[in-house]
Amino acid sequence: MSKKLLRRAGFLAATLAAGIFAGAQAAQPIKIGSFLSVTGPASFLGDPELKTLEMYVERINEAGGVLGRPLQLIHYDDAGDASAARNFASRLVRSDRVDIIVGGSTTGTTMAAVPLIEQARTPFISLAGAVVITDPVKPWVFKTPQSDRAAAQRVLQDMKDRGITRIGLISGTDGFGRSGREQTLAVAPEMGIEVVADVTYSPSDTDMTAQLTRIRNTPGVQAVFNFGFGQSPAIVTRNYAQLGIDLPFYQSHGVASDRFLELVGRAGEGLRLPASPLLVPDSLPDTDPQKRVVQAYKSAYEQRWNTQVSTFGGYAFDGLMLAVEAIERAGSTDREAVRKALESIQGYVGVTGVFNMSPTDHNGVGPESFRILEVRNGQWHLIQ
Amino acid sequence: MFAEFIQYLFTGITIGATYALVALGFTLIYNASHVINFAQGEFLMIGGMATVSLLGMGFPMPVAIVLAVMLAGIIGVALQRFAIAPAKQADVVTLIIITIGASIFIRGIAQLVWGKEYHVMPNFSSDEPIRLFGAVLNSQSFWVLGIGALLVVALVLFFTRTLMGKAILATSMNKDAARLVGIRTQMVLMLAFMLSALLGSMAGVTVAPITFTAYDIGIMLGLKGFVAAALGGLGSGVGAVVGGLLLGVVEAMTAGYISSDYKDAVAFSMILLVLFFMPRGLFGSRVVERV
Numbered sequence: 148m149s150k151k152l153l154r155r156a157g158f159l160a161a162t163l164a165a166g167i168f169a170g171a172q173a174a175q176p177i178k179i180g181s182f183l184s185v186t187g188p189a190s191f192l193g194d195p196e197l198k199t200l201e202m203y204v205e206r207i208n209e210a211g212g213v214l215g216r217p218l219q220l221i222h223y224d225d226a227g228d229a230s231a232a233r234n235f236a237s238r239l240v241r242s243d244r245v246d247i248i249v250g251g252s253t254t255g256t257t258m259a260a261v262p263l264i265e266q267a268r269t270p271f272i273s274l275a276g277a278v279v280i281t282d283p284v285k286p287w288v289f290k291t292p293q294s295d296r297a298a299a300q301r302v303l304q305d306m307k308d309r310g311i312t313r314i315g316l317i318s319g320t321d322g323f324g325r326s327g328r329e330q331t332l333a334v335a336p337e338m339g340i341e342v343v344a345d346v347t348y349s350p351s352d353t354d355m356t357a358q359l360t361r362i363r364n365t366p367g368v369q370a371v372f373n374f375g376f377g378q379s380p381a382i383v384t385r386n387y388a389q390l391g392i393d394l395p396f397y398q399s400h401g402v403a404s405d406r407f408l409e410l411v412g413r414a415g416e417g418l419r420l421p422a423s424p425l426l427v428p429d430s431l432p433d434t435d436p437q438k439r440v441v442q443a444y445k446s447a448y449e450q451r452w453n454t455q456v457s458t459f460g461g462y463a464f465d466g467l468m469l470a471v472e473a474i475e476r477a478g479s480t481d482r483e484a485v486r487k488a489l490e491s492i493q494g495y496v497g498v499t500g501v502f503n504m505s506p507t508d509h510n511g512v513g514p515e516s517f518r519i520l521e522v523r524n525g526q527w528h529l530i531q
Numbered sequence: 532m533f534a535e536f537i538q539y540l541f542t543g544i545t546i547g548a549t550y551a552l553v554a555l556g557f558t559l560i561y562n563a564s565h566v567i568n569f570a571q572g573e574f575l576m577i578g579g580m581a582t583v584s585l586l587g588m589g590f591p592m593p594v595a596i597v598l599a600v601m602l603a604g605i606i607g608v609a610l611q612r613f614a615i616a617p618a619k620q621a622d623v624v625t626l627i628i629i630t631i632g633a634s635i636f637i638r639g640i641a642q643l644v645w646g647k648e649y650h651v652m653p654n655f656s657s658d659e660p661i662r663l664f665g666a667v668l669n670s671q672s673f674w675v676l677g678i679g680a681l682l683v684v685a686l687v688l689f690f691t692r693t694l695m696g697k698a699i700l701a702t703s704m705n706k707d708a709a710r711l712v713g714i715r716t717q718m719v720l721m722l723a724f725m726l727s728a729l730l731g732s733m734a735g736v737t738v739a740p741i742t743f744t745a746y747d748i749g750i751m752l753g754l755k756g757f758v759a760a761a762l763g764g765l766g767s768g769v770g771a772v773v774g775g776l777l778l779g780v781v782e783a784m785t786a787g788y789i790s791s792d793y794k795d796a797v798a799f800s801m802i803l804l805v806l807f808f809m810p811r812g813l814f815g816s817r818v819v820e821r822v
Contacts (some may be wrong), residue, residue: 188747190647318793351751353549353742356542356667358787364535378649378743389667390662410651410743413658431757 162322176219177480178210179204179470180245182235182260183274183463188377189224195448195460196274200249200450203467211473214478221245225256226326230491233254233263239384240267244479249466251275261288267458270473270486272466274459275328276401281509290333291465291487291499291507293516295323295374296330299402300514301421303331303338304374305340305530311369315344317355317383319375319517324350327374329339343367350379356386363392370394376455378400381410388414395419403458408525419530421517423458423499430529436496444498461498466498534665539787540780547736547779548675553756555682556731556769562690563699563723566626570610570634572730572753576641577603578732579744583650592653600732606637607728628662628692634749641746653737671740677738679772682730685769699723731796732739764804764812773813778802 166236193449204220212218221243223235232251239245242265247270251257254277261280264271264287272290273280278294304472306314307409314335318328324347335342346358352493362371370405371384371394380402387396396418403422408415424431424441430436470485472492478483492511495502500516519530553575560568579597586592613631615626655674660667690696698777701709702719715809735744735752742748763774778798785797805813 186642186647194647208627346786348786349791349795351755353738353752354542354546354783356545357539357783358791360535360538360542361787381649381743389669391660391667406648410649412651416752 150474171257176215176217177214177247177474178219178221178243178245178259179183179467180239180243180248180269181220181222181241181250181257182225182232182248183250184196184227184256185224187228189227189256190251191460192274192478193459194226195228196252196463196486197224198452199448199460199463202369202462202465206447207471210239210402212341213248213474218471221321224250227253227256229255229259232274233259236260236263240264240269245269246482247470247485248272249274249463249470253431254326256288262482264288267326268482270470270489272470272489274466276323277325278330284507284509287486289469289504289511291375291462291497291510291512293400293512293514294330294430294510295399296334296361297512297514298421298517299327299331299334299374301517301519302341302397302399302419303335305419305421305519306340306370306372306395306397307338309370311395312339313341313343313367313369314369315346315365315371316342317346317358317373317375319350319361319373319377319379321520322351325402326376327399331372331374343454343458346494348375348379348383350375352379353382355379355383356390359383359386359390359392363390363414368394371397374399374401378410381407382410384416384418388416400458405455405527408522408527411522413525415522415525417522419519419521420516420530422520422527423461424518425456425458425461426516426520426527436501437498440496441498458499465497465502467500469495469502535787537664538666539783541663541666541672542787544676544776545669545672545741545779546782547759547776548679549741549752549775550759550778551673551772551775552679552682552734552737553731553752554680554760554775555686555768556727556734557757557764558686558771559699559727559730560723561703561760563703564626564720565623566615566630567765568724568727568804569630569753569757570629570637571727571756572750572751573634573637573641574603574607574728574731575735575738575752576744576746576749576819577606577637578735579652579739579748580641580645580650580746581632581732582653582736582739583652583667583744584645585821586652588779592655596736599736602730603728603735604725607726607731608721610728610820612723612787615720615724616717634753636804638746638749643704645746647746649743649745651743652736654740655737669741671737675737678733679775682733683768683772690795695719695722724802758802760812762805762812763817765816767812770812770814777813 183196185197204218208217225232249272251273254275257273257275267343275292276292278296280290299514318324344362348355398420400421428441445456473485473488476488492504500512504511520527556571581602582595585595654671701717759775759778760771763770782794782810785794
């Protein structure tokens with residue numbers, strides 16, 4: 148008797164479980180994998196990126212998900228460590244079996260994960276800057292930030308427009324500065340600009356007066372360009388003002404944040420840099436297609452997290468939205484179909500720029516998506 | 532040409548004065564216990580960060596600085612009480628490892644409390660740079676140099692003129708003998724940690740207007756400061772200052788005349804050379820290793 152009952156109960160349980168399983172199958176979540184540098188030295192990148200991903204995954208799910216399926220964000224913090232990034236990427240593709248990866252805050256963490264992700268044939272949208280990520284093109288790797296080459300081109304273009312042909316370059320010896328320096332040196336001859344002084348500083352330096360003096364004493368310098376990120380460019384800017392160098396001064400997009408304005412104070416007056424429209428959403432002309440997207444993202448982010456929006460969060464926004472767009476276009480999470488859909492995205496209006504992907508361009512935004520800003524009275528001012 | 536040289540020299544002095552001030556902090560604890568306190572950089576960070584956040588709360592600068600330095604002092608005592616003292620008779624290497632752990636712990640807490648961003652601290656006096664012989668110098672550099680000099684004199688007087696200072700030296704020379712003559716060595720050690728935290732946080736506050744400040748500034752400044760201290764001879768106040776200035780000037784001259792790429796290489800080669808011929812540093816005590 149009891150045996151029979153037990154068997155029946157077992158049968159019932161099995162049926163129930165199968166039912167639940169089938170139900171789950173219908174609305175199985177789309178898994179979005181991510182590894183970001185939320186803590187550690189690159190946390191200023193990873194922190195807003197993760198906040199953006201969490202916030203928009205929530206919003207998309209509230210609005211009914213993608214293809215009728217909810218999104219599930221699987222995230223690991225690599226703390227800026229390339230080997231940790233590689234391990235987490237491996238976990239994402241092997242054990243979590245994610246459908247797409249949006250992550251990689253720095254070029255170092257991205258490049259460490261790339262071979263593994265390529266091998267696993269999973270679409271990957273990186274949030275890091277350097278041009279090596281998508282040049283040469285790798286079938287499964289995409290990225291949202293403009294490359295440092297585009298930043299260099301934009302800055303040199305603005306210099307040319309002002310009639311400047313001979314410049315001094317000062318850059319950091321970290322990955323960002325090194326790559327920026329190489330790209331600047333590479334594109335300068337194409338644009339008819341000569342780099343007559345080329346000096347560097349290490350990220351731990353506390354005073355760059357010696358390097359700047361060297362640039363100032365080089366005959367013929369008409370403008371100075373600093374390629375770097377972190378606190379060092381702020382120190383360079385202050386030293387520049389202290390030395391009273393009276394030449395146009397440019398920074399890279401690496402410091403395009405309101406935080407930088409606070410750090411440099413009055414020393415920043417008159418300097419120019421290429422930046423995302425996110426810094427000046429209200430100064431954009433109404434005809435600018437990005438204006439609405441940028442304003443919406445900024446107000447949503449600031450309302451939700453109660454802190455200032457950052458350019459880097461914008462990269463994550465674009466990454467997630469491109470992923471969603473591609474999955475919708477593909478009509479499934481089939482990896483090859485999603486990859487193809489990503490490659491075919493044209494005219495997608497994001498926070499960073501208007502994306503035009505192609506099989507030969509996995510970045511999709513060029514130098515024109517940067518706006519040139521000038522610091523006036525401690526505020527960003529859009530140069531038209 | 533001359534203006535250029537003076538500019539490099541001034542730059543070197545500014546950088547070097549920062550290193551020197553940091554290096555001084557290592558001296559005290561080393562003298563008391565032969566422990567190199569790798570949490571020294573964290574005291575610097577606490578000095579700078581606490582001052583910035585107190586300024587943000589609306590305290591006037593002198594009050595903010597005093598409170599920040601006091602906070603660092605309390606943390607110094609706590610570090611000795613709760614991390615070093617329980618290890619009791621552990622040897623010096625173990626204690627050094629404990630300080631590394633403590634530094635990571637303090638850094639983590641600071642990251643939670645103060646966030647991960649860089650902060651600005653205003654100059655003590657005017658923001659206007661000072662012009663001399665066609666070169667410019669940040670006015671804060673004078674504060675760094677002045678406070679550095681003051682601290683060296685205070686340290687020398689403390690170790691040679693006061694009972695407390697002599698007790699610290701005695702403890703470092705022979706702990707058992709010191710205890711036999713009635714010195715409470717645990718108290719002495721606690722005092723050394725407190726003083727060194729005070730010293731470190733004062734250095735942190737003074738250099739913050741030049742370097743900015745953030746939760747992880749201690750790693751960077753602490754390491755350079757330690758190098759300067761080793762160059763000058765661990766345990767010597769004068770050595771710390773000379774070591775720091777020498778390191779700064781060599782770095783600036785290399786950046787100016789050779790290439791900024793070789794700046795660190797030249798500085799570290801110089802240190803290797805010095806330590807090769809004078810293993811105890813430029814001003815290190817010539818004591819024989821006790822057996």
